[in-house]
Amino acid sequence: MPLLHDDRLFPADPDTRAIARRLYATVRDLPIISPHGHTNAGWFASNEPFPDPAKLFIQPDHYVHRMLYSQGVRLEDLEIGKPVISDPRKVWRIFAEHYFLFRGTPSRLWLDYAFQEQFGLTERLGAQNADLYYDTIAEKLQTPEFRPRVLFERFRMEVLATTDAANDPLQDHQAIRDSGWQGRVIPTFRPDSVVDPDFPGFAENIVVLGEQTGEDTDTWAGYLAAQRKQRERFKALGATATDHGHPTARTENLSPEVCEQLFAAVRENEADDEDCEIFRAQMLTEMARMSVDDGLVMQIHPGSLRNHNQALFERFGRDMGADIPTPTNYVHALKPMLDVVGNEPALMIILFTLDESTFSRELAPLAGHYPCLRLGPPWWFHDSPEGMMRFRETATETAGFYNTVGFNDDTRAFLSIPARHDVARRTDCAFLARKVAEHVLEEDEAFVLAQDLTCNLVRSAYKL
Amino acid sequence: MPLLHDDRLFPADPDTRAIARRLYATVRDLPIISPHGHTNAGWFASNEPFPDPAKLFIQPDHYVHRMLYSQGVRLEDLEIGKPVISDPRKVWRIFAEHYFLFRGTPSRLWLDYAFQEQFGLTERLGAQNADLYYDTIAEKLQTPEFRPRVLFERFRMEVLATTDAANDPLQDHQAIRDSGWQGRVIPTFRPDSVVDPDFPGFAENIVVLGEQTGEDTDTWAGYLAAQRKQRERFKALGATATDHGHPTARTENLSPEVCEQLFAAVRENEADDEDCEIFRAQMLTEMARMSVDDGLVMQIHPGSLRNHNQALFERFGRDMGADIPTPTNYVHALKPMLDVVGNEPALMIILFTLDESTFSRELAPLAGHYPCLRLGPPWWFHDSPEGMMRFRETATETAGFYNTVGFNDDTRAFLSIPARHDVARRTDCAFLARKVAEHVLEEDEAFVLAQDLTCNLVRSAYKL
């Protein structure tokens, strides 16, 4: 028996399921467009084999180790944070023993997909077959078929965007271009390190920003000019988008004089928490202005309280599964920015949320009005079958389908990319099938929509 | 093939669908009771033909033009805001070309219903048949069968309430009465212009209020007496309800001395934002007191941030589709008013929301306790199949069915009234059918409930 059933995630009602099957058959093999994620361009630059199974599946996946940690597994025992895992088989066995914890989670669907589709495994993972899994995966990883570029092509990836700091030299992206390989791997401009005063090394980063661009980043005008130059550098390597992950969605629209003073205060570490928040808020508006000029699509990912677990942060650092969503307001928060750029015809701003209550209350009404706004797919904890279904149910009636932007996987785990897109395609087809079964849509429209949700909307929204 | 399937909005499971069909058959042809909306009494006073298709379907419908605007259509090209549309066929063609944007939205269901049921159209609207639609509709609008009073009767309307400013002379309502026509069209007392200090012309409106009523509206006592007289004037023309659309649900219970001072401040434009909010809050409690005395049903519609798009507001004015919901608190906000009138046996207050998270958390618990409170139907962005279903799912278990008040369409678009009530009846039957299929209700109870939700609850809640 395979790990995954061909009808998974389709509605149980037989007629509705049949519609979902028909829709899915037309999108299953479409190319994967991945306009937002956190994979490593170096994989494709060097095309080296991926390391051992633990390093591949467990260490970088905070969905996986947060669940293990929540049930008492020590991060030390998983060798989290170590550059090289000393006993990867032992780490794998711990994971295998606890695999039942993932029942009902999207991680289970993603992992089983990779196990089955990429490694040919057919028996559910558990303590009893941990070594079989480990050996099978470890062996395949050393074969030519598992080199990153081969996988990229086997996955039918049309484009893959990484996420890169503003000052990143992007040498891996340059190396990919120089190599002559045709895979389209592009950077995304992520300026946290030079727009967030609370980012470690913020003042030094501003200095480097000036050095890299030849602008005088001691002044507000020079600082903005430097940001524009960095964005151009990203564009030259294929970037079509920027990404902004602030604690809140707050924006501001301050005078240049106030900005100048605020910029001095945050650089000299004389700003309090509120000043820092205002500075970040102002920078969203500045980035929107730059996007009007240079055409980069703006992604806003607000509302995560990072590193909630102080003790764990001190021992293991960032991204340890302790980022927790908070209530997020968009209506008042975005107004200053929208007052400036909201009606710009060529601007594209994609909004994400970790607070589902905003889909029907704020995000769909905003995106259903402002020409520059689109809704990103369900993000992070909501990148799951139930989360995706709630998104369609709560956003579609007000925003329609065409103010959404298709799926993006937002993953660090390269092998999970096909799995995640497959879950999204199946869930969208399940939603469309229900709408057809309930005669809200005709089936011919659902076929068009399935194509649009899978490929067309993401291509147009991200200008790909 | 018709535009609309007879089984639309019914559950896909065959047995459940069969129950829904049986229930719907008993309510499909019941009279339409429309106790809250924004149609124009003048239509029925003059009984003139409706104008061209664009003026009828596009210009007044902010659901329609907000969606077009969100996808880059300019409001100028739709001739929004013009008293006469110079090229209605061109406007209609733009609409037709973009009709696919409404897939999955309630607007699509409402429009298709009108196209099919009222104009006999059977082919889905698109660029290719824009002129066919235009000509068919334009022609029929000139026939006697499409005069407002004929439609009112054909729609089996038992009662239609409009919404009218406190100082409105109500001459159209008087003219309807004087005409001898038997259609029951009644006004609703909407006092924003004389209770909201932020309303344009507030101070002047207070002067007019005094002139119309012969009360001294320079004093708090005279102002309240004038409000009471206006309410009596509305009652004399058939009104059974008042309507209050404040930015928040806040209420206050201040002493008469404080009210006197606050009233002076807001009249003389010496009040700050907080004072204005407090004044509105106090006026909800005053209006509740008046309702205890005169029996008018009180409707509270809070939580919309009006005119969010500043540039559009400056060019086109109000009601341009840029009103956005905000998080709304009821539990603390309503307490001052409920402390005064919450246990009055004859009082009826109907609560609405644009913040769905309040249904299970606040509104159903409040309405499931206070004798004066009832829950209004899903409002505005939630007046949709998914929104209605979520309302029943989240409110019923705590408030029961009998603390809800049936459906009201809240529409400006007269032709969409039958469509909206049809969607509500189908969705309620779908919900009831599921409850019968899951043996939470017996089918005989569901038949009673279907009648209650369609007619009996609205008649009793609105004292019709």
Next chain:
Amino acid sequence: MPLLHDDRLFPADPDTRAIARRLYATVRDLPIISPHGHTNAGWFASNEPFPDPAKLFIQPDHYVHRMLYSQGVRLEDLEIGKPVISDPRKVWRIFAEHYFLFRGTPSRLWLDYAFQEQFGLTERLGAQNADLYYDTIAEKLQTPEFRPRVLFERFRMEVLATTDAANDPLQDHQAIRDSGWQGRVIPTFRPDSVVDPDFPGFAENIVVLGEQTGEDTDTWAGYLAAQRKQRERFKALGATATDHGHPTARTENLSPEVCEQLFAAVRENEADDEDCEIFRAQMLTEMARMSVDDGLVMQIHPGSLRNHNQALFERFGRDMGADIPTPTNYVHALKPMLDVVGNEPALMIILFTLDESTFSRELAPLAGHYPCLRLGPPWWFHDSPEGMMRFRETATETAGFYNTVGFNDDTRAFLSIPARHDVARRTDCAFLARKVAEHVLEEDEAFVLAQDLTCNLVRSAYKL
């Protein structure tokens, strides 16, 4: 025809229903574990017959009388608050006449279950058979089969926890132990009266706390020591848990010096509202520290605004159905406590909510990370089929099943305990069946999960 159908609460789709039936068959007769509730230990100490039907079903059940009150029934007519009901048959008739109000509510399911399973009634309650019901129930209540201990055994109760004030002498619990009866009835430590400065008699309660424990509760250190001794006293009578029902989830982590001052202020009634809130917040952290040491499981039930109806509170006192949920924040609120104890391996903190929007946004992400956190079942207004289903749908994908703790009934109504557990078992099986039908889980896993959700998780979470 029976009152309740054997397939109630199962999905309508035939294949999915068949899976649900198979799952339910394996858990229907499992023992009832009730680790949190508000029944009266005195019933089992004295083993006296329950009184009349009105006293049993109506007077203590705020779900019942709040619904009647919301529809205009006067609490006086229900003899609410009277120690002895003078005309219980009349009260019962009022209830029977209004029984239709409960259509679609969980109360209806619970009541019908008790009527059918415990009293053999088969005809739906209404005005026409009120006396038949009354006489049948009244007669049976006098038989030996309806003595509390016999019912306890017939219900297959493995354990029943009551909720008891910190200073409660627990003589009923002692009497049960002394009686030699083997039923496991245990207390739960609920310290509101000695940790909440707003609790009536707070200062006096602190004095009694000192007297009972021999500690000097005039000092912060002595006060904490006294709390520890009381907890030990509860443990000695079988308690495994504490319970904390604060207005918010706020916690604090103040220095002992500040605590000392704050404690003096709240004891001497010199604290303002904010001080009282901070004191309660600090005490959650103190209680968590004590739980680290003594192993008592900590339950946090925040977010109810108690006694919202001031007039009713003044006439009838607490628990009159006027407690209303409020928006509740956990992410910032719990951080001070979690900074202290969040990574303690042996600590168990169970979180509840009345604000469903927190399940996916805050609670599942927190419980899916912190080893000490688990999610309690849907509580109060959400202890209902739809509420339970939404809980599983919104929490499972992020927290998994194994960071939840099974069901607890939280009831004052002893006869409703089997009904409530039955609703929970059916709803969990319905959810699992859907996941199996959609191939997210394999059926063998669903059978394991059904056992875990019914018995194993609650046993381990509550250390039973």
